[in-house]
Amino acid sequence: MQTEQQILSQLNEHQKESVIYCDGPQLIIAGAGSGKTRVLTYKIAWLLTHYNMKPWNILALTFTNKAAKEMKERIAQLVGQQRAQQLQMGTFHSIFAHILRVEATAVGYGSDFTIYDETDSRSLLKNIVKEMGLDDSIYKPANVHSIISNAKNRLLDVNQFAVHYSNSSNTNHDLTDLPNIYLTYQQRLVQANAMDFDDLLFNTFLLLRDHPDVRAKYQQRYQYVLVDEYQDTNFAQLQILQLLTEHNPHVCVVGDDYQSIYAFRGANIGNILNFNKTFSNAKLFKLEQNYRSTQNIVAAANSLMKHNRQQIAKNVFSRNDEGDKVVEWETISDKREATVVCHEIKRLMRAEGLHYSDFAILYRTNAQSRTFEEEMRKPEVGLGSHYQIYGGTSFYQRKEIKDVIAYFRLVVNPSDEEAFRRIINYPTRGIGNTTLQKIVVTAQRDNTSLWDVINHPGEHLLDVNKGTMTKLSNFTSLIDSFIQRLHTNNALQLAQSIIEQSGIKKDLAVDSTPEGEARRENIDSLISGIADFVDSQMEASLADHALLTDYLSTVSLLTDADNTDDSDDKIKLMTIHAAKGLEFNTVFVVGLEKNILPSIQAAEGNQLEEERRLLYVAITRAEKHCYLTWAHARWRYGKMDPFVEPSCFLDDIDPTFISKKSEGGSAMSQGRPWENDGHSRPWSDNFEIDQPYTGFHAWGDGYRKASNRMQNSRPVAGQFMADMKPKITGPHRREEAVNPFSQRMEEKLKSTGRWSRVSKAMANGGRLATSDASASSYSMANGQQLKVGNVIEHSRFGKGTVTAMTGTGENCKATVEFEETGTKQLLLKFSHFTIVG
């Protein structure tokens, strides 16, 4: 807990002004590394302490769950756990989903609506296109969805879209049926009691616009509204923000137009550029001092941005050391690029005593991670257990996980069409495509859900033979038996029953391949995740309130990024998008090539400017060292492209701040190196080679074979880290070393057998054994040795003294008086704590 004066003393003048000003709409332009998160968290602390606001009256909207979680933790350090916990803080999507569950009937939904993810939306669209007799190679589901998504982000309903679409001069006339598809898509969503991501915004807008009583309620609740990453908001989000604050001047938005990298998803940079017009009497604040990076890095990044037209004038500067120049490194091939990067990492570790976690490799597309993964896993490189890939195939995208979740979805919301389709014949139960089509046709004729048809086949005159009918009725009674238990069993019990009784467990058990093993472990990880969810719900509310419904509504909006932990000492590999908000001692931005960065899709105009901002974000993640690498030859789409050109952005950066390196030295500039005879080692004088020279057939047969070998030995599930903690960002990185939260998190990781199991299985995709020396586990059984009088440190409630113990075994409960948060009952089976006295 800190006093007002302590809070203010940790801020510079501009930060302080931004924190203290609470008299009206406020836009804070916060340059990279300028302490944006610090200002937001301190401002919220200020509202709580100086103005005595109730935490539940403060709404703070972020772009990612991760950012919300991190901010909550940092606020907790300032004002205590309890108040931080009660803040209304989360992503637009999660906060609005929550509101919509409460107000569901007002927008024509049931409160157990499913949230369709991208895959569900595309799959539904694909079905619709087929049903309408259209060609899905013209109406590509992904493309159609992005058009509909854009329309929804601009709050165009079907009718408005149709008008808009027919009037639009640049209409692609091949796609005249788009309005019809949108119409059907929307009808089917409603029929399935499902919303897609965009509906969460659209329906919230409609709810607030059309229901004055509801609007008044939330206007009253949210007395101060703060928005992070404002440059990434879209039209719909702005409209909602305006509705929520129409009578309320207490709006604070923070952003950086330089870091707007989500226009492709509808983000409107105009929101930040026009803030002062949208909100009258708005006041502008600028944070321009970068505390993160060296002067050279900041200057290089600034010089790049001079080439963008659309921007708010600003002068980002650093008073840190001048530092090294940004290194531009030209390599012969993508494989060599990976080699160079790994070498450089090892060299810097030796030279400067850096840790693995000081490094990040950032790329434009997820596919680029592969070359680096393969390089690091070579025995002679020896980095196989020291890296961690973010993103890629998310845990929740894995087939086996989606299958299980589909069961959950159907049980919670039987109308869910996509879930139904996914599991009606998984595990195989003899209900094939023919039967499914009959069900679909019947459902459409009778204007009802697929579930309703098989649940009441007689009423709907479903025409299938007797054997099939038996199979269907077995399926419905199975699902029904789960539905019966929905409100009596907790999420964990029900989930386990579903996995067993559905036959999923058995189906996976017979698979003795390593892939099957990995799938089983993924399922175990999911179960562990549910156990942990139940645990946190029980601790938080002490009610029997951890139902499958609750789990599902949380999990639908989770992404793998929300569960990744940076506290491990690992080299981080991720897309530039995923790196936003993070910082690293040393950053390698790789693949700086034409058609990669900038992407082939974004060759000109606004899109090119966005790509340039993307590079800006990447460079400004670096504190001390920044490398920009590119390769002359790249293996892509199963083919070698030997004529790669460097990115045009490399020429945009002022050469004063760059030092150029090239693998081939002068040989490179004299001609294409692959035109050499293949027996020289043109790059050898630049650094030592620690692998056998393979010559230029590197992109001939040998290359391909090597690549296949790697492919076969790759972990099936890829890499995924469970429940990890975001890195604390902010100007003063040093505070991280003593950040109590990091320590607490580590304790948490070590304190439960469950955690190490989860993180290990997920991190390794079930197969790849990494070095995991730290996991000294403290199992829950030990927790039962707890005695009255013990002092414990709880992962959420802090320090407290045990005053009573009840129950035995599974049901062993402790009554604990926490210093900060009062008396709680802990079910030991589920609690995370360590005994400290």
Place this chain on the structure above:
DNA sequence: CACGTCACTGTTTTT
């Protein structure tokens, strides 16, 4: 209806 084989196609970023 299940399963295996084969050809095709598409690859940006993500709440």
Place this chain on the structure above:
DNA sequence: CAGTGACGTG
């Protein structure tokens, strides 16, 4: 290359 869909066979 990898994931998907079409098609043929058991």
